[in-house]
Amino acid sequence: MVWCDGMGTGQELSRNLSRSSVLVFKLHMAFAAAQDIVGSVNIYPVMDGMYITSPDRQTIENIIKEAFKLLANDFIQAGGTKNMFMVRGGIAYGPVIHGKDIDPKAFGDYKIETSVKNAILLSPAMVPANKVESLAPPFGIYVDDSAKTSPILVNESDFGFISNLYQWWGKKEDESLKLLVSQLYHQIDFYLQKAKVHSVGMGFPLDRIETHLKLAYEYFGGIKMPNTNPAD
Secondary structure, rough: OOEEOOOOOOHHHHHHHHHHHHHHHHHHHHHEEEEEEEHOOEEEOOOOEEEOOOOOOOHHHHHHHHHHHHHHHHHHHHOOHHOOOOEEEOOOOOOOHHHHHHHHHOOOOOOOOHHHHOEEOOOOOHHHHHHHOOOOOOOOOOEHHHHHHHHOOOOOOOOOOOOOOOEEEOOOOHHHHHHHHHHHHHHHHHHHHHHHOOOHHHHHOHHHHHHHHHHHHHHHHHOOOOOOOOOO
């Protein structure tokens, strides 16, 4: 499963409710659009974030890629730092119980609305997924050890998650995607450098900014801008 949320949304809610509401809905709209592309996943919204589950690792990877592509484009095209919105996520593995699969008879004499029952997710993986999200770089995914060590997540074509940092754009030679990721990294660096200058005004501690810069460099630093002019 994946826990994904917006960075700094809690603080932004106390500063500007209208703007933060737009940012929160951008996140949920991106994953809803990605779900339409990818297909069968379960999404459980939780204020400024969400849990996403699937029994298939490839499906999880696909929805992250599709949603992050949409959010990356929005971040790159944002008109000024005040409209920039960074996200990140954490992946963990464990057994899952979906409320929609629970027989109403299990509640005995207690009555529960179907909409409430269907909105419930129960899994030990929820805790580490939420916890390791804070270790991820901006627009990055951190993989908990539970997802790295589970044999069920390894198939014949690869070795599963071999690093704590999962690069959602993959290794395939997709020039347009490589260009997007390169532009994204440069925009993240631009935003964080601006944040260093306006740290107090933005309520963004300098030590956190430096941490994000270092993580972003490790995560995206190997990405080179594709050659868009064959004549060069």
